[in-house]
Amino acid sequence: MLDGAVITQTLDLAAERCADPTPLVYARLFAAHPDMEALFVRDTDGSVRGEMLARVFEMILDFIDRRAYGAQLIQCEVVTHDGYGVPPTVFGAFFTSVAETVRALIGENWSPTMDDAWRALLTDLNWFVDHPDQMAAANLG
Numbered sequence: 001m002l003d004g005a006v007i008t009q010t011l012d013l014a015a016e017r018c019a020d021p022t023p024l025v026y027a028r029l030f031a032a033h034p035d036m037e038a039l040f041v042r043d044t045d046g047s048v049r050g051e052m053l054a055r056v057f058e059m060i061l062d063f064i065d066r067r068a069y070g071a072q073l074i075q076c077e078v079v080t081h082d083g084y085g086v087p088p089t090v091f092g093a094f095f096t097s098v099a100e101t102v103r104a105l106i107g108e109n110w111s112p113t114m115d116d117a118w119r120a121l122l123t124d125l126n127w128f129v130d131h132p133d134q135m136a137a138a139n140l141g
């Protein structure tokens, strides 16, 4: 079940252990998709990577709560990022990198409940990657 309170708890715990997880998330992404690293060639100081990840965390907080814009943002970014050379399939890998980074930071305190919540979140996020033309409300409730 997608339990927003559990996701928030994991994000808080991860933030306590690491102020800036940006390098950790992208290291996981590039390990899985080495070809993606070159797309950040203009990001000489890491600020684009940092800004992008910050937007993704904000989007997740909206997605698990009011879902005012999170679902639509995913659908839009799939289209805009196609222009950067990012295939839709990499979105799932990116969300997985975020989840694995959070899990690794929490370490031995990671619980089955947290695992369930993140699995459900990843499934729901990826639904919008795979359905760019569906009304976001279609997956609510």
Ligand code: HEM
Residues within 6 Å of the ligand: 036, 039, 040, 041, 042, 043, 047, 048, 051, 052, 055, 056, 059, 073, 074, 077, 081, 084, 086, 090, 091, 092, 094
């Ligand atoms: C929902 C998921 C995503 C969101 C909300 C998002 C958001 C953004 C934003 C806001 C920027 C511009 C940042 C800035 O210029 O300061 C950006 C740039 C970029 N994103 Fe994403 N992104 C997402 C997923 C991805 C994925 C999966 C990849 C794959 C590697 C990716 C690759 C890139 C690249 C290469 C750029 C830089 C493009 C350039 O050279 O200007 N993004 N993203």
